[in-house]
Amino acid sequence: MRMNEGVEWALHSCLNLAWIGPGRAVTAARLAAYHELPAAYLNKQLQALVRAGVLTSASGPKGGFRLARDLDRITLMDVVTALEGPEEAFRCTEIRQQGPGAAPGAGPAGGRAPECAIAGAMGRADLAWRRELAAQTLDSVRERAERQAPDAPDRIRRWFANVA
Amino acid sequence: MRMNEGVEWALHSCLNLAWIGPGRAVTAARLAAYHELPAAYLNKQLQALVRAGVLTSASGPKGGFRLARDLDRITLMDVVTALEGPEEAFRCTEIRQQGPGAAPGAGPAGGRAPECAIAGAMGRADLAWRRELAAQTLDSVRERAERQAPDAPDRIRRWFANVA
DNA sequence: GGAGACCTACTCGGATATCGTGTGTCCGAGTATCATAGG
DNA sequence: CCTATGATACTCGGACACACGATATCCGAGTAGGTCTCC
Numbered sequence: 041m042r043m044n045e046g047v048e049w050a051l052h053s054c055l056n057l058a059w060i061g062p063g064r065a066v067t068a069a070r071l072a073a074y075h076e077l078p079a080a081y082l083n084k085q086l087q088a089l090v091r092a093g094v095l096t097s098a099s100g101p102k103g104g105f106r107l108a109r110d111l112d113r114i115t116l117m118d119v120v121t122a123l124e125g126p127e128e129a130f131r132c133t134e135i136r137q138q139g140p141g142a143a144p145g146a147g148p149a150g151g152r153a154p155e156c157a158i159a160g161a162m163g164r165a166d167l168a169w170r171r172e173l174a175a176q177t178l179d180s181v182r183e184r185a186e187r188q189a190p191d192a193p194d195r196i197r198r199w200f201a202n203v204a
Numbered sequence: 205m206r207m208n209e210g211v212e213w214a215l216h217s218c219l220n221l222a223w224i225g226p227g228r229a230v231t232a233a234r235l236a237a238y239h240e241l242p243a244a245y246l247n248k249q250l251q252a253l254v255r256a257g258v259l260t261s262a263s264g265p266k267g268g269f270r271l272a273r274d275l276d277r278i279t280l281m282d283v284v285t286a287l288e289g290p291e292e293a294f295r296c297t298e299i300r301q302q303g304p305g306a307a308p309g310a311g312p313a314g315g316r317a318p319e320c321a322i323a324g325a326m327g328r329a330d331l332a333w334r335r336e337l338a339a340q341t342l343d344s345v346r347e348r349a350e351r352q353a354p355d356a357p358d359r360i361r362r363w364f365a366n367v368a
Numbered sequence: 369g370g371a372g373a374c375c376t377a378c379t380c381g382g383a384t385a386t387c388g389t390g391t392g393t394c395c396g397a398g399t400a401t402c403a404t405a406g407g
Numbered sequence: 408c409c410t411a412t413g414a415t416a417c418t419c420g421g422a423c424a425c426a427c428g429a430t431a432t433c434c435g436a437g438t439a440g441g442t443c444t445c446c
Binding site for chain 2: 042051076116138162167
């Protein structure tokens with residue numbers, strides 16, 4: 041059970057976009073170059089964020105990506121869901137209703153069987169995870185990052201300004 | 205990000221083992237047949253549980269698997285960790301320290317850089333997930349399952365008795 | 369009749385193929401900019 | 408000089424390969440029980 045690597049890339053890119061400022065769009069190539077990532081693949085991840093409404097994109101010269109809203113209105117949950125999909129990690133395949141020993145009354149087609157106790161338990165854990173993800177905004181992450189490296193915003197702003 | 209399907213199989217098998225009773229060992233083939241699962245592959249998952257100390261195994265005739273301890277001393281966390289490994293889903297690859305814009309002082313080799321704020325935030329979510337997994341014992345799951353299907357224990361016990 | 373050794377059948381355990389999803393790459397559609405020509 | 412038009416370069420967006428891990432399978436090592444033989 042391994043999370044898509046693009047989640048890390050996307051989160052860093054969102055923070056970088058915020059530090060650069062909403063003034064202008066930044067291309068996927070620039071964002072990728074900053075961390076030496078494959079540009080086309082990062083582009084793919086950013087597309088997913090656009091579909092999810094976290095970023096906006098523009099084609100052509102002076103085009104690129106920019107944040108669709110402020111960091112304090114973007115949660116970790118938004119980014120993870122955009123890239124990993126809405127489904128939870130544990131997928132109940134209802135094997136309890138398969139095989140010779142399955143309960144006769146509650147067939148898969150018959151329906152209205154109460155939720156599998158195992159799926160319910162795993163679902164509670166998943167819910168706790170999502171709750172924590174939704175409780176943390178990218179702005180809170182940015183705040184912690186700046187506390188650890190106060191010079192980061194300036195350094196990043198300057199680097200992107202020079203390259204552009 | 206999808207969890208190993210074997211987790212579901214293992215959890216159901218543990219519950220079945222508990223309902224059958226600690227009297228005798230059950231082979232992977234029997235456990236698999238009950239849900240029409242590939243026997244050899246289920247065997248592989250059960251092996252992992254043995255390595256983790258959740259089950260014990262015995263070879264030869266009258267061999268098979270049995271619970272290493274009572275259900276109330278086995279948590280969902282035990283099973284998940286046994287099959288998925290101890291690492292968390294989000295792996296920080298430290299891309300913040302890669303590329304031309306990386307902080308000069310805190311190289312990967314230099315070390316003692318404070319934890320990445322993003323990894324920390326994702327880690328908190330992972331911790332909430334694991335905490336919930338560790339808080340739920342298989343016995344509590346069994347209890348809920350029996351409340352939903354009170355006839356399940358008897359039906360299972362009888363099926364395994366007949367086949368054996 | 370009893371005990372010991374051998375044989376057999378059965379199970380786990382790990383090494384070996386196959387498949388699917390994530391990872392990475394490429395080319396086309398669309399657009400803002402710039403140069404150019406005409407009024 | 409100002410405006411309209413076409414060419415151009417640049418960007419995103421989705422279609423196309425590749426790789427690695429999960430899935431599935433198979434065969435060998437080890438063991439308990441049964442059987443046969445010998446005392």
